Structure formats: structure tokens, C-alpha cells
Amino acid sequence: MTKKFQQWAYALAAGVIALTMCFSISACSSDxxxxxxxxxxxxxxxxxxxxxxxxxxxxxxxxxxxxxSIPKSMAGKEVDLTKPGEWTAGGSVVKGLYNYDEHFFQKGSYVYLRQTGEHEIELRFKFIWKDGTKEGSYKGRMTTQKDALDWAHKQGLY
Structure with missing residues (x-):
């Protein structure tokens, strides 16, 4: 479990760097x-x-x-968050990251993720838990961890 935590900590740190980059440049991916x-x-x-x-x-x-996060073999497939599997899901909207063993998500919860191009992805999610429901989707550009770290190096941030 420690290795998984380290991977998520690295991903979250790179996410913060990516968000910092977005706010520090004049154009984001919204155009x-x-x-x-x-x-x-x-x-x-x-x-x-x-x-x-x-x-x-x-x-x-x-x-x-x-x-x-999901196993790469599940890319392009809807992952049911009420069934066992090597997935982790959550975020600030549900106040944490959860896996199957915690039985946090309720029936109807899922995630979907696939890479559609070198720097493009498609994602969908629906989280249902005892305190609410949150769902959304996105199809468009993404930044890899390597991209974020390379940019941070160029800016002297890392």
C-alpha cells in the first residue's frame, strides 16, 4: 500500500505543478x-x-x-467501483482516495479512461456515496507527468 501511496503523492504533486503552470500562462487548454x-x-x-x-x-x-487510477488493461472500459479490482478513485469531492476494500462507493459508481492520442484523453466518472453524487466527463488535451516536470525544470520550479 505504501508504494501506491507514493505513486499517488507523486501524481498529486505533479498535478499541483500542472495547475500552477495553467494559472501562470496566458492561455490554457480552454481555447x-x-x-x-x-x-x-x-x-x-x-x-x-x-x-x-x-x-x-x-x-x-x-x-x-x-x-x-485503473489497470492499463481496463482502458476504454467502464470500471464498476462497487466490484473488486485494482482501482483507486476519489479526490477532494469525496474527501479522499478509495479502493474496493473500503466499500465507499455505491451502486452506479464508475470510472472510464482512455488515451485517444499522444496528448489527448477521454474520461467519464460517476461517484455515488452516502453524502451525494458527482459525475462528469472530459475529452481533450492532457499533460503527462513528464510534461509537467519538464516545464517546471524550465521555469526553475523543480
């Missing part, structure tokens, strides 16, 4: 034109390591985020 400065920075952070893919997805400018 869908071809003139986005060539930096390719997006506040949506995607990771792919050790057979697991994951995403940190900010919910607009609310300060909240959703994050989840």
Missing part, C-alpha cells in the same frame, strides 16, 4: 484553436506507469478535483 502557444500545457494530468493509468482532473476553478 480549442491551433494557436495555444505551442506549450501543450493542460490542467488535466495523465499518468501511465507500472501497468496503471491514472488522471487528476480539476473541476473547473472550484479548487476541487477528481482522481482515479
Amino acid at each position: 480549442n484553436d491551433d494557436n495555444n502557444g505551442g506549450d501543450g500545457i493542460s490542467p488535466v494530468l495523465f499518468s501511465d506507469f507500472n501497468g496503471t493509468i491514472g488522471v487528476n482532473y480539476p473541476l473547473g476553478f472550484t479548487g476541487q478535483f477528481v482522481g482515479f
Whole structure:
């Protein structure tokens, strides 16, 4: 479990760097034109390591985020969060990251993630828990951890 925590801590740190980058440049991924400065920075952070893919997805400018990771073999498939599996899901909206053993999510909860291009992903999620429901989707540009760290090095932040 410690290794998984370290991986998420690294992903969250890179997510903070990615969000910092978004706020420090004049154009974010909200413009869908071809003139986005060539930096390719997006506040949506995607990771792919050790057979697991994951995403940190900010919910607009609310300060909240959703994050989840799934086995790479489940990419492009809806992952039922009420069934056993090697997934982790949550974020600030549910006040933590959870796995199946914690039985946090209720029937109807799922995540979906797939990479559609070199720097593009599609994600969907629906979290149902005892205190509420949150769902959303995104299809567009993403930043990899490597992109975020490379940018931070260039800016002298890391």
C-alpha cells in the first residue's frame, strides 16, 4: 500500500505543478484553436506507469478535483467501483482516495479512461456515496507527468 501511496503523492504533486503552470500562462487548454502557444500545457494530468493509468482532473476553478487510477488493461472500459479490482478513485469531492476494500462507493459508481492520442484523453466518472453524487466527463488535451516536470525544470520550479 505504501508504494501506491507514493505513486499517488507523486501524481498529486505533479498535478499541483500542472495547475500552477495553467494559472501562470496566458492561455490554457480552454481555447480549442491551433494557436495555444505551442506549450501543450493542460490542467488535466495523465499518468501511465507500472501497468496503471491514472488522471487528476480539476473541476473547473472550484479548487476541487477528481482522481482515479485503473489497470492499463481496463482502458476504454467502464470500471464498476462497487466490484473488486485494482482501482483507486476519489479526490477532494469525496474527501479522499478509495479502493474496493473500503466499500465507499455505491451502486452506479464508475470510472472510464482512455488515451485517444499522444496528448489527448477521454474520461467519464460517476461517484455515488452516502453524502451525494458527482459525475462528469472530459475529452481533450492532457499533460503527462513528464510534461509537467519538464516545464517546471524550465521555469526553475523543480
